[in-house]
Amino acid sequence: MKIVSTLRLPEQCMQLLKGNQIIEGDLSEVSDADVLMGWPNELSSIVRSSSKLKAIQTFSAGVEALDFRAVPESVKVFSNAGAYAVPVAEHAWALVLALAKRVGRKDRGESYVVTGKTLLVLGAGGIGSEVARIGKAAFSMITIGISRSFKRPEFFDERYPYTEVDNHLGRADVIVNALPLTRQTEGFLNWERLSKVKEKSIIVNVGRGETVERDALVRLLMERPTVRFGTDVFWRKDGEENFQDPLWEAENFTGTPHTAGGYANREVLEHAKLAACENVRRFVETGRAENEVRREDYLT
Amino acid sequence: MKIVSTLRLPEQCMQLLKGNQIIEGDLSEVSDADVLMGWPNELSSIVRSSSKLKAIQTFSAGVEALDFRAVPESVKVFSNAGAYAVPVAEHAWALVLALAKRVGRKDRGESYVVTGKTLLVLGAGGIGSEVARIGKAAFSMITIGISRSFKRPEFFDERYPYTEVDNHLGRADVIVNALPLTRQTEGFLNWERLSKVKEKSIIVNVGRGETVERDALVRLLMERPTVRFGTDVFWRKDGEENFQDPLWEAENFTGTPHTAGGYANREVLEHAKLAACENVRRFVETGRAENEVRREDYLT
Numbered sequence: 001m002k003i004v005s006t007l008r009l010p011e012q013c014m015q016l017l018k019g020n021q022i023i024e025g026d027l028s029e030v031s032d033a034d035v036l037m038g039w040p041n042e043l044s045s046i047v048r049s050s051s052k053l054k055a056i057q058t059f060s061a062g063v064e065a066l067d068f069r070a071v072p073e074s075v076k077v078f079s080n081a082g083a084y085a086v087p088v089a090e091h092a093w094a095l096v097l098a099l100a101k102r103v104g105r106k107d108r109g110e111s112y113v114v115t116g117k118t119l120l121v122l123g124a125g126g127i128g129s130e131v132a133r134i135g136k137a138a139f140s141m142i143t144i145g146i147s148r149s150f151k152r153p154e155f156f157d158e159r160y161p162y163t164e165v166d167n168h169l170g171r172a173d174v175i176v177n178a179l180p181l182t183r184q185t186e187g188f189l190n191w192e193r194l195s196k197v198k199e200k201s202i203i204v205n206v207g208r209g210e211t212v213e214r215d216a217l218v219r220l221l222m223e224r225p226t227v228r229f230g231t232d233v234f235w236r237k238d239g240e241e242n243f244q245d246p247l248w249e250a251e252n253f254t255g256t257p258h259t260a261g262g263y264a265n266r267e268v269l270e271h272a273k274l275a276a277c278e279n280v281r282r283f284v285e286t287g288r289a290e291n292e293v294r295r296e297d298y299l300t
Numbered sequence: 301m302k303i304v305s306t307l308r309l310p311e312q313c314m315q316l317l318k319g320n321q322i323i324e325g326d327l328s329e330v331s332d333a334d335v336l337m338g339w340p341n342e343l344s345s346i347v348r349s350s351s352k353l354k355a356i357q358t359f360s361a362g363v364e365a366l367d368f369r370a371v372p373e374s375v376k377v378f379s380n381a382g383a384y385a386v387p388v389a390e391h392a393w394a395l396v397l398a399l400a401k402r403v404g405r406k407d408r409g410e411s412y413v414v415t416g417k418t419l420l421v422l423g424a425g426g427i428g429s430e431v432a433r434i435g436k437a438a439f440s441m442i443t444i445g446i447s448r449s450f451k452r453p454e455f456f457d458e459r460y461p462y463t464e465v466d467n468h469l470g471r472a473d474v475i476v477n478a479l480p481l482t483r484q485t486e487g488f489l490n491w492e493r494l495s496k497v498k499e500k501s502i503i504v505n506v507g508r509g510e511t512v513e514r515d516a517l518v519r520l521l522m523e524r525p526t527v528r529f530g531t532d533v534f535w536r537k538d539g540e541e542n543f544q545d546p547l548w549e550a551e552n553f554t555g556t557p558h559t560a561g562g563y564a565n566r567e568v569l570e571h572a573k574l575a576a577c578e579n580v581r582r583f584v585e586t587g588r589a590e591n592e593v594r595r596e597d598y599l600t
Binding site: 086087090091093094095097098100101102103104105106107108109110111112113114115134137138139230243244248254255256257259260261262263264265267268 | 386387390391393394395397398400401402403404405406407408409410411412413414415434437438439530543544548554555556557559560562563564565567568
């Protein structure tokens with residue numbers, strides 16, 4: 001098959017995909033490509049030029065930036081879900097613990113303890129499962145998962161579908177949101193749900209900004225100063241994530257500008273490219289692969 | 301025995317120490333006390349008034365603020381080492397991960413990953429052992445301990461005495477300093493040692509400020525911008541920890557104002573008082589207890 005990647009691929013990928021024609025970085029070659037590899041936003045603009053296309057493999061875990069209207073139904077789309085599970089789960093814990101301990105603040109305020117407490121994870125794919133694993137292994141937490149499917153069910157003491165989230169939000173001391181942005185998850189944490197959280201709870205978002213209703217969150221942080229919120233992902237404004245959110249001024253807020261996926265970290269990117277190549281190999285050899293995206297989750 | 305505590309004790313302590321005379325908060329009773337319980341700085345001023353005194357039990361883990369010249373040689377001193385291991389180890393990880401992920405900074409910079417890397421722990425008592433346990437369990441790290449004694453040797457892949465620290469500082473991606481302040485540890489991390497650390501290493505201090513030479517650290521952070529340093533403990537100025545250190549301005553610095561021991565957290569304080577009571581019970585029943593302090597480590 002002819003595989004066109006928008007980025008250079010590590011040497012190990014070449015070994016994995018031996019026997020195929022691999023083009024790196026030369027987009028003049030896309031017209032007869034069988035497989036395209038790239039970031040979702042790049043792919044949106046080139047996918048229409050590929051008439052023979054069979055599959056798309058993204059380097060990113062999230063695919064909501066892919067323009068699904070441009071992708072023919074015959075083309076399979078594979079995300080790179082799980083490839084960033086380790087760095088993003090570390091990042092989620094960095095935000096949780098930084099909020100618990102008020103890291104970076106010169107004034108003294110209450111230090112929260114997480115050991116032995118209850119952890120609620122929204123979205124139990126690769127990232128959410130790794131977050132739960134750390135909660136158990138490092139801090140002996142009771143772990144509750146809210147998810148459509150569970151990648152590693154063994155890391156969750158309790159497992160529930162999305163529809164039951166309302167019964168469990170009020171039980172959690174720590175809530176980690178690792179939801180992808182789909183039609184079902186947009187605005188998932190609305191006022192009705194956010195208003196249920198405990199005093200002194202910590203909420204962290206490493207999913208997508210729009211899974212949380214911003215106005216409801218602002219109200220929560222203003223009205224309930226003991227609740228602390230941290231996020232790596234922000235709400236889009238004119239199509240771009242707006243990292244200059246006024247929330248930064250709040251005492252009970254901390255954040256990072258979408259760097260959880262190993263920003264500027266070569267090691268993480270190489271690992272993610274390799275995971276993408278492994279999945280492309282599966283597709284080339286068997287016609288099937290991991291992380292196939294359901295179009296109906298995204299098409300509106 | 302007559303036990304005088306400067307603070308109120310939890311109900312469970314009363315049960316533990318049943319059969320003894322327990323005085324809480326009334327310092328007019330210290331003259332014929334057998335055991336004094338309190339914070340080191342409080343005890344320094346009242347210990348001379350107790351003529352029958354057999355033992356001192358501190359609520360704090362560190363005892364360097366106790367004036368040992370005021371304590372007769374016949375009086376045993378017991379610290380509360382280990383009582384804060386869980387909150388302080390969580391705090392150490394909060395600082396490590398916040399530095400790795402640059403939590404709280406709006407600008408983007410390299411995200412470091414800790415999983416699979418090498419962790420060096422200075423001081424392997426209750427806190428250092430718990431830090432190592434988390435490094436292993438949560439992040440599959442290789443753990444190296446530098447210590448006089450090891451409370452939980454099983455959490456360390458390699459164990460060395462203080463004298464061998466120079467051979468191992470350059471191997472670590474993450475260094476956590478949990479050293480108490482004694483005659484041996486003052487200025488332990490001097491320029492000669494700090495200059496050995498790796499590029500992109502993370503150094504965290506949850507021991508005592510003075511175990512790190514401030515000038516050497518400032519030089520390190522200026523000359524080596526990829527090295528990141530976080531601390532909960534600061535250098536004393538006129539006898540008080542100076543939390544307003546100019547280091548806060550540095551890009552590769554973060555901190556907390558000595559809040560690791562569960563600042564303003566009732567749960568942590570109650571737990572620490574209970575641990576102190578359990579140790580006093582050991583002393584009352586057997587004449588011996590845990591965490592006996594060696595005077596020669598402190599007397600100058």
